[in-house]
Amino acid sequence: MSDQYEIAGRSFTSRLIVGTGKYRDFEQTREAVEESGAEMVTVAVRRVNITDRDKENLLDTLDPARYTILPNTAGCYTAEDAVRTAKLAREAGVGNLVKLEVIGDEKTLMPDVPATLDAAAELVRDGFDVLPYVTDDPVACLRLQDMGCAAVMPLAAPIGSGLGIRNPYNIRIILEQSTVPVIVDAGVGTASDAARVMELGCAAVLMNTAIAGAEDPIRMARAMRLAIQAGRDAYCAGRIGMKLYATASSPITGLID
Amino acid sequence: MKVTINGEETELSNGITVTALVESLGLTSKRVAVEINRDVLSRERWNETTVQDSDQIEIVQFVGGG
Numbered sequence: 001m002s003d004q005y006e007i008a009g010r011s012f013t014s015r016l017i018v019g020t021g022k023y024r025d026f027e028q029t030r031e032a033v034e035e036s037g038a039e040m041v042t043v044a045v046r047r048v049n050i051t052d053r054d055k056e057n058l059l060d061t062l063d064p065a066r067y068t069i070l071p072n073t074a075g076c077y078t079a080e081d082a083v084r085t086a087k088l089a090r091e092a093g094v095g096n097l098v099k100l101e102v103i104g105d106e107k108t109l110m111p112d113v114p115a116t117l118d119a120a121a122e123l124v125r126d127g128f129d130v131l132p133y134v135t136d137d138p139v140a141c142l143r144l145q146d147m148g149c150a151a152v153m154p155l156a157a158p159i160g161s162g163l164g165i166r167n168p169y170n171i172r173i174i175l176e177q178s179t180v181p182v183i184v185d186a187g188v189g190t191a192s193d194a195a196r197v198m199e200l201g202c203a204a205v206l207m208n209t210a211i212a213g214a215e216d217p218i219r220m221a222r223a224m225r226l227a228i229q230a231g232r233d234a235y236c237a238g239r240i241g242m243k244l245y246a247t248a249s250s251p252i253t254g255l256i257d
Numbered sequence: 258m259k260v261t262i263n264g265e266e267t268e269l270s271n272g273i274t275v276t277a278l279v280e281s282l283g284l285t286s287k288r289v290a291v292e293i294n295r296d297v298l299s300r301e302r303w304n305e306t307t308v309q310d311s312d313q314i315e316i317v318q319f320v321g322g323g
Contacts, residue, residue: 019323044322045317047263047317048317050316058320059319071319074323088292088297091297091299092288092319206323207323209323
């Protein structure tokens with residue numbers, strides 16, 4: 001049974017996209033990514049340590065021939081810095097995809113929406129396939145879609161908060177209006193949160209802390225993989241409606257006297 | 258001449274190209290990107306670009322992140 005989705009002309013089977021931050025070491029990163037079944041992984045762009053440069057490189061662990069690498073602009077607070085970071089990432093040679101993040105506030109790590117729109121417009125013009133991290137704001141998502149972003153990535157809750165979907169109604173509105181994949185990015189805490197995202201009909205979920213921060217990240221990676229498959233199946237199967245009163249499961253005729 | 262690489266002031270010989278600089282840092286085979294004075298340099302330009310005195314150079318790579 002094939003159930004693929006596409007982002008910017010690339011097909012994916014796994015609906016779990018994982019971050020690679022916060023792991024103990026590259027070996028744990030590799031194992032968690034493997035167990036998650038993810039085909040796309042996010043990475044950050046940072047300065048090379050030029051005094052201690054013999055350290056192993058992340059992409060020695062995660063082969064770009066096997067995984068689609070999605071560089072992010074994490075840590076950028078202005079459109080200019082985000083665009084600069086995206087351009088550096090592209091020159092480092094993993095393609096045109098970018099997870100655009102322009103952060104507006106240190107404490108909540110909520111996106112700066114006007115700056116995100118500005119940066120997205122410039123990156124789209126420059127030929128990037130832009131996947132913007134954005135507030136769960138239907139209008140912002142509509143603007144990003146209209147300017148040519150390859151997907152929209154509304155947050156479920158603040159980055160690393162583990163609070164789950166705070167506003168499923170907004171996510172539903174975003175899903176109804178979207179002609180590009182909707183990927184919930186950030187805020188997932190546990191497997192049921194991920195299943196719920198899929199039950200709403202989202203194309204995929206992007207998470208990092210929920211797996212990397214779990215006591216057993218490898219086990220949690222497996223839990224997320226299974227939850228996302230279960231949630232997707234439930235969405236495709238079409239759930240029953242919710243009713244206030246009971247409906248008997250056994251025949252109501254043929255009862256003994 | 259003095260340049261700044263990733264925030265560290267560094268002494269380099271005059272006339273060094275970006276290709277030679279990257280090689281001297283042992284980064285030729287790595288997926289790195291170079292920016293000089295906020296201008297992102299494509300790899301094709303590394304050979305023809307000579308580092309100038311007081312250039313601000315950034316050399317970046319991919320690390321774990323969400």
